[in-house]
Amino acid sequence: MLNTLRNKEREDENPTDRAQIVSDQGGTYRTFGILWLLYAILRFAGAAFILVYSTTLTLMWGAIITRVPNPFSLMSFFHVFLTFALVLNIVAGIFALLAAIALLGLAGPSRTLALVASFFALINGPLGIALGAYTLVVFVPRGSETS
Numbered sequence: 001m002l003n004t005l006r007n008k009e010r011e012d013e014n015p016t017d018r019a020q021i022v023s024d025q026g027g028t029y030r031t032f033g034i035l036w037l038l039y040a041i042l043r044f045a046g047a048a049f050i051l052v053y054s055t056t057l058t059l060m061w062g063a064i065i066t067r068v069p070n071p072f073s074l075m076s077f078f079h080v081f082l083t084f085a086l087v088l089n090i091v092a093g094i095f096a097l098l099a100a101i102a103l104l105g106l107a108g109p110s111r112t113l114a115l116v117a118s119f120f121a122l123i124n125g126p127l128g129i130a131l132g133a134y135t136l137v138v139f140v141p142r143g144s145e146t147s
Helices: 002-012 015-024 028-052 054-064 071-103 110-121 125-139
Strands: none
Touching: 028 054, 028 071, 028 110, 028 125, 054 071, 071 110, 110 125
């Protein structure tokens, strides 16, 4: 019975009230800001790793594909993939850094930047999935009155 009452309260909750509840919780934005700052550092570290070790990665990939009938096309694909991974890490790191700055209260629309950063985070491993999913749960309104 108590769960039914709690669910009813959640259904009646206005999306703008939910945003107000999130912003009223002392430290919620600050905690998210710190987590997004740490995540941005990890994304930039991943980009630096790819940049520094690209020669080693290329040599290792070349050693793997020596017995393939057409290794040159796979090597070209690998270079495209490596460049894409580098650019993705840098762009995701920039959005995570911007979201962290906004969530820490220094500037900008924090909700929008956090949502964009969370979509980029969902692409990258368990830590990104956990942070991105939790950010989506907190910052996306539960229901829409237009639907």
